[in-house]
Amino acid sequence: MKYNRRRFLQIMTASGLVVASSCDRQTPPSQGEQLSSLGIGGSPILLAIPLAYLIEESRLSQKVPNLEFIPVRNHEQMKALLTSGQGQMAANPTLLSAGLYQKEFPLRLLNVMIWGNIYVLSPDSSIATWEDLRGKSVLIPFQGSMPEMIFRFLATQSGLNPDEDLTIVSTQDFQSTAQLLLVGQGEAGVFAEPRASSVVAKGKEQNIELFYSLDFRETWGGVTGQTARFPQAGVSILKSLTDQHPDVVELIHAELRNSLDWIQENPTAAAELGSKYMDLPPAVIEQSLAKNRFEYLSAAEAQSELEVFYQSLMQVNPKLLGGKLPNADFYVEG
Known part of the structure; x- marks a missing residue:
């Protein structure tokens, strides 16, 4: 991959929907073929740092030659990115992921990484x-x-x-x-x-x-009456990836876990890396990291807390998520 800062800023200031330069992702390769490219969507939130680590520091590029970070500004752009197939995975609020899934979009939740900020x-x-x-x-x-x-x-x-x-x-x-x-x-x-x-x-x-x-x-x-945390945000992934490239998904799990250890051990370097992807000063990002709660749980491990979270928000809007919880297939193991 290679991340292009000018392209990032152009997309961040665009008024229309996100458009990726490599548009061949709509038709995923069949099972058994090597995955040649992966579009990774992210907004200027702290989950951009684990995604940046995944792209620049991890072993994923050895397995998937073309990794592209596709920046988005808001939830509508995130939905457009995933539903168009231009991005096959993205960091977003867990409620957004569940909402798309409940509308029968072929999306699954890979993990929860942010627990309240x-x-x-x-x-x-x-x-x-x-x-x-x-x-x-x-x-x-x-x-x-x-x-x-x-x-x-x-x-x-x-x-x-x-x-x-x-x-x-x-x-x-x-x-x-x-x-x-x-x-x-x-x-x-x-x-x-x-x-x-x-x-x-x-x-x-x-x-x-x-x-x-x-x-x-x-x-x-x-x-x-629960632990002082809630499953705020994580990474969602197209079902085609989990079905056709389980080895890639397994590696993504492992490297995102590694990213949190690296961030904790190297907050200054993490802030510098995140600054490239979030267009915020490193000092602000490093200060922000001190107030954030990172922890890696696969979606399956976090399912019980996610269900309490969803049920709580459905008290506010009973029509949320179509009035029912996602089924077990939504939660990726790992």
Whole structure:
């Protein structure tokens, strides 16, 4: 593979759907043939670092000659990437993966790697509990998607009615959420890392201090009685890969596990590598890593926690995932 920074920035700023230069991926090779290329989709989240490791540092390139990282900006572009076949695997929220699967898209969840790095940030230092959000306006990106669903679940479980006790302002993405928060168009905002660390840094440049007011992990543990973590994001993969190239999938499992050890042992180098793929300063990424919870579980190993997670979000929207849990085939072993 070779990663092209100019191409990355062009795609990140494009207004249309993602277009990959190598478009022959729609027809996967038959079982037994070597996989010659692999399109890997990623957005500017911390999972871009394990993907970058997979591409630049792992043994995968010895088995698959052409590895291409395809950057996307939002959930719609991620869906388009996977449904078009231009990308055969991608890092995304576990809810997005399950939603595509429930719509009978041939996708499976490979793993869970991020276990909660979502926060409410605010310039108001007095906001320290969910009750403190009463009467406030809260900026939340990706209307109807995971950040809003989990916010609504945690707020409700903490004694608030999100539609009556506060004002939810939907935004396009984390970047627009940051822009609005910094100009005072909201009293608090929901951010995942590394965007949380990024907006805190931008605030300092403008003499605006932002506080990590609420940690979704802590609230999750408190309201569910479970461990203070939730299966936020992982890697999904086309079913054709698991069916036709199990050896490649096995190697991806192994190298993504290795990536987390490498990140923990080499945070500065990991931040430098991630900066190429996320277009964020290495210092911001390294700071963000300290607030993130990485842990590798195959989807099958994480199935019970995923099901609790999905069922919790379905309390907010009973029509989510078509009103039922994914079946066992969704969860890849490894």
